[in-house]
Amino acid sequence: MYPGHASTVLIKVAHLIIRAQNHLFLQLNSNSKVTGTKQTCSLHRKCKIKVIINEVKVESLESDTGINCDTSVGMSDWHWSLDLKNPDEENNQLDAGSGSLRMYKRSDRVIINVSGLRFETQTRTLSQFPDTLLGNPKKRNRYYDPYRNEYFFDRNRPSFDAILYFYHSGGRLRRPSNVPLDIFLEEIKFFELGEEVIEKYRAEEGFIKEEEKPLPENEFQRRVWLLVEHPESSTPARVIAIMSVSIIVISIVTFCLETLPEFKRYELLNDTIIVDDAMPKFGTPFFIIETGCIIWFTMELLIRFASCPVKLDFFKDSMNAIDIVSIIPYFITLGTVIQNDTNSQDKQNMSLAILRVIRLVRVFRIFKLSRHSKGLQILGQTLKASLRELGLLIFFLVIGVVLFSSAVYFAEVDTEESHFKSIPDSFWWAVVTMTTVGYGDMSPIGVYGKLVGSLCAIAGVLTIALPVPVIVSNFNYFYHRDTESTDDKERYHHVTSATGYYDEKISSYTSEVESDIMEIDEAK
Template sequence: MWTVPKPKYRNALSEEGDITVNIGGVRVVLFGDDLKRYPESRLAELSNCSAHNPELISTLCDDFDPGRNEFYFDRDPDSFKCIIDVYYFDEIHIKSGICPICFIKEMEFWKIDQSVLDECCKSYLSEKEEELKEIANKVKAILEDLDVDQCITRTQRCQRYLWRLMEKPDSSLAARIIAIASFLSILVSAVVMCVSTIPELQVKNAEGKLVEHPTMEAIETVCMLWFTTEFVLRLASSPNKVRFALSIMNIIDFMAIMPFYVVLSLTLLGTTSMMELVNVQQAVQALRIMRIARIFKLARHSSGLQTLTYALKRSLKELGLLLMYMGVGIFVFSALAYTMEQSHPETLFRSIPQSFWWAIITMTTVGYGDIYPKTTLGKCNAAVSFLCGVIAIALPIHPIINNFVVFYNKQKVLETAAKHEVELMELKSGGQARKKGQE
């Protein structure tokens, strides 16, 4: 909102220091008193500049008409309409339809500091700057992939080629085949882990206990060898080993591989002195359960799963509100259910903590059925609890879906923009090469 009424422009100069500017064909008369509020700006310097100093004037504007005493600028008039607001209202608001990055360049040309931007425009500008940084990083990654042959040493060329082969499925046919093989290995390993627990497919060992079928173990071993080889090659070819080791997806890969070798070590050691330890078998079973971590390796090969993960990160506030609503509802309705059901001789609600389970399955509309109310008031309380649960779960769904759609579309736009930027760079380099050839 404007704090003071905006003054009208005069039709002619009436005071010393007033100037006439022509911005892209739009002629405007500006007051010298207003321009002096920002003495370091370009317009303030023009108002203090004498018409008999053409050298200084030429450095401040594109052209000057001494007869009309008019300064010409080949700039965007729409952006200038926003710029001049700072002289009257001490703040600038970027109007819709104007690129914020281009507007910042306009502010730099008119020598106006970015601190005068409105708060909403600053946040919008920061988002655009982050997008430009992401585009620059994507362009840098694409250029690095294209510049494999420009590495200094043969070792560097091999390392870069191996990195592309293991991490960039779109870089070549071989890289795509490796990505597909890795994806299938994950699926096969997950299926084998599940199928091996079926009693009909298990065999008995020397002690008469059911263990995994040797065929399943063989398939599991082959898959783990593939995962190990893949992880070692990716680690060896990584340009930044520390960043590689601290990556979430690489940590998951390591956690999926590590239990296999720990179990193998415990099994080999258990054949001698450690066989007497009962905890060895329990440790082996616990480490076998950790094999389920390999299913998260699918996220490394699926952009959709990665987008879903990032969208959930951006929706932590909505998820936190959901958990808070559910937590309050669970506590209230479980306490009410315990109180109302105490009058029934065959009550299933023995304590409030035990009632938490009933409140959880009721508010989430699961209805397991092991605990249920038997009194009329308890049934009414149950009806209200699952209605409140449906509402509490449904409310944050739309913001979470919206965050996912926005982030997914943004990633698609950034990838397209990065590819276009690379194409423009290639066209410019080709044009420069043709000019040198003609010379």
């Protein structure tokens, strides 16, 4: 049979299931055969039908073109209709009139309606990916509307252009620029394009596949690990996280307050010289508070290490490295204070200089807050991903600093009151001008110097503005990736076509009273 040619055949009907409202469901047995013999049936009026049938063996097919064939045909490839003659509409009798069953070759064209926007394609295009929603006839038939002869989807219309292009191109997926990442990802999942396509899409969009973090196998160890590492796992874990954040804040506030003049200690040397005594004393309130904070940080670090499922990965984590660095200065300071009591004056001065540098490291405790702050983690990931752009920015600034500091020096070299004594002295002016800070401690006086300063400020604005969009894009990416897990928990319910309702009711129709099922006998 040629595709597209309508063929009329007569078939022996096993059962005819009749319902009201002009809906007739025709159920054929798997042993039904096309015989070419005229059949008769009775019905009260002409109506449309829907066929429920398995594949049927076609023995002799009589077509309009006079071609005979002997082949197996899938019933999903055919349309069926029932034509009735002389129905007794006045008496509404089921045994009056006769009719014939006609079978037509289904068109290869498919109409897809997406929220009112109609798309047309061919079934062989969709069948390239039989595991997808559109490529699988059984899956897409749930959305078929028999009255409009189309498949209806209440989905995002701009996204479907890319979904349909996926079938046309043989598997290439491109997100439209006007569709957000999360919405397009939901459309991919709805149309069941597959996990492989989703992973490929994530990779093309810059998503990094994160490996699942292992949990300890021991039950007690797992509970302790969740308690100190995952604040969202339970209420006690949240309480511990809040306590940890509070102690971090207390430690930072103490570090800042002890530098106030009201809390400084001074030492008298040779009865005439007063110097700042930076050597901590054991009995001071600041030292006691610092000791309490360090005890908490140390216990927290040791518990986290003891319950860690992989000890080697513990030291690879940047957060743990920050924890270690934040507590080391205390023990170095403690050792320096103890050793300072027995050393000479020269060694004490050397220890004091080292101590001031070491105590500066305490400021890194502020980064401990990033363990409990998603915002700081996203910022750190953004800076890490933008190292190339930041390096490019610094490179451009260095070029501009050297260029404009040299230019302003030679422009102001003949001016008596010039602030630019040398090119290296001009570096500071070029930096604060290009970054639009402008302290005003150094400024050009002559006309040519002011012209160079104006060009330097304009060049600085352009130089800094160029990599900013890339950094913002990286921030948006990490922000959406962080919120993706929350978005995946949401479930969206969409209205399907009316056909799905009838599909669910078909089985109930067959279980109605036997008076609704009529036997159609072969005409003599």
